[in-house]
Amino acid sequence: MAREVPVRVAVDTAGREPGCRTVLEGVIAAQEEAGAQGVIFHPVLYGSSDVIRETLREITGSVKAEDDYIIRHSPETIEMNEEASEALRSKPNSSILCGIKDLAAGAIDAFVSLGNTGAVVGGSRAVLKQMRWIGKPALAVPIPKKGGGWSVLLDIGASPDPKPGHLLQFAAMGSVYIERLHRVKNPRVGLLNIGSESHKGDERARDTHKLLQRSPLNFIGNIEGSDIFHDKADVIVTTGFVGNILLKFIESIPSFFEGMRSSDGSMSAGAETLSQFDYRRYGGACLLGVDGTVIIGHGKSSPEAVAGALRLARTLVSRDMLGVLREQVFKTRRAVWLSNPFSRGDGLDD
Numbered sequence: 128m129a130r131e132v133p134v135r136v137a138v139d140t141a142g143r144e145p146g147c148r149t150v151l152e153g154v155i156a157a158q159e160e161a162g163a164q165g166v167i168f169h170p171v172l173y174g175s176s177d178v179i180r181e182t183l184r185e186i187t188g189s190v191k192a193e194d195d196y197i198i199r200h201s202p203e204t205i206e207m208n209e210e211a212s213e214a215l216r217s218k219p220n221s222s223i224l225c226g227i228k229d230l231a232a233g234a235i236d237a238f239v240s241l242g243n244t245g246a247v248v249g250g251s252r253a254v255l256k257q258m259r260w261i262g263k264p265a266l267a268v269p270i271p272k273k274g275g276g277w278s279v280l281l282d283i284g285a286s287p288d289p290k291p292g293h294l295l296q297f298a299a300m301g302s303v304y305i306e307r308l309h310r311v312k313n314p315r316v317g318l319l320n321i322g323s324e325s326h327k328g329d330e331r332a333r334d335t336h337k338l339l340q341r342s343p344l345n346f347i348g349n350i351e352g353s354d355i356f357h358d359k360a361d362v363i364v365t366t367g368f369v370g371n372i373l374l375k376f377i378e379s380i381p382s383f384f385e386g387m388r389s390s391d392g393s394m395s396a397g398a399e400t401l402s403q404f405d406y407r408r409y410g411g412a413c414l415l416g417v418d419g420t421v422i423i424g425h426g427k428s429s430p431e432a433v434a435g436a437l438r439l440a441r442t443l444v445s446r447d448m449l450g451v452l453r454e455q456v457f458k459t460r461r462a463v464w465l466s467n468p469f470s471r472g473d474g475l476d477d
Contacts, residue, residue, distance in 0.1 A: 262296060268281070278362065294338075299342070411432070
């Protein structure tokens with residue numbers, strides 16, 4: 128059921144380098160977009176209150192611009208190059224932790240950060256805790272398909288070394304994500320592997336394949352790297368180690384083709400199609416598996432990408448993704464466990 132009440136989204140203004148101007152320009156754009164659609168959207172800004180107020184005045188030219196926003200003063204900033212666990216311990220008043228704590232307390236509905244990914248993931252796991260029946264979280268991003276439409280790729284870095292049971296959980300979460308966000312019915316799940324045959328891959332891949340076959344998900348089998356951009360699967364499941372490498376390769380494609388322009392400055396049809404892989408178009412990655420809606424944007428995001436991340440957060444909250452996610456994960460785990468109640472060590476019980 129769609130949520131009809133206003134959505135409160137926390138925005139970490141301090142995480143992106145070299146300042147918060149880009150983030151605030153994206154916030155303003157997102158608020159204008161929501162207003163044009165008749166949607167009530169309340170951004171809550173986290174960071175240095177003085178810096179936020181001064182930057183809002185610079186952008187808008189109005190000394191009263193700050194009156195349109197709720198500002199939560201967070202005096203500490205976790206930098207991009209800091210080790211996440213140490214920074215979380217030493218900076219309890221960081222914009223990242225303050226936002227996540229307010230999300231856990233129910234003061235806000237979602238949290239968006241363009242800051243240190245490890246700190247956002249670690250802080251979310253420590254403060255929000257993981258959803259019941261989830262052993263590890265996963266970061267999910269949309270991937271464009273040839274001919275139009277989107278699939279979802281997960282994990283892209285939250286859990287580099289998951290067990291087969293965790294990958295099963297990723298598949299269940301990814302299915303809910305693509306269904307709620309893009310209205311894909313009965314999404315097809317593909318396991319990224321080195322071959323399409325069920326016996327291919329390492330022990331983890333083979334064991335994951337068996338678990339997915341026993342699940343109620345629409346599992347179509349293994350898919351290869353050459354299938355990623357074609358309309359073969361709606362949910363592409365892999366480890367965070369492989370997924371992170373793959374995503375960074377995909378993100379490099381637009382810049383590679385940027386130099387392949389014609390003499391008049393226009394892009395070829397192929398290069399224009401490949402520009403869909405620009406991270407600015409999808410806004411951010413959703414951290415699935417923690418008990419709250421958390422979006423992590425790219426550290427180099429433009430105002431357009433920031434607005435996209437806020438739009439994503441607002442959409443997932445209004446469509447009750449968390450509620451559906453809890454139900455789907457429980458059903459999947461129960462069905463797989465009942466099919467072989469004596470299995471252990473695959474991550475189902477983590």
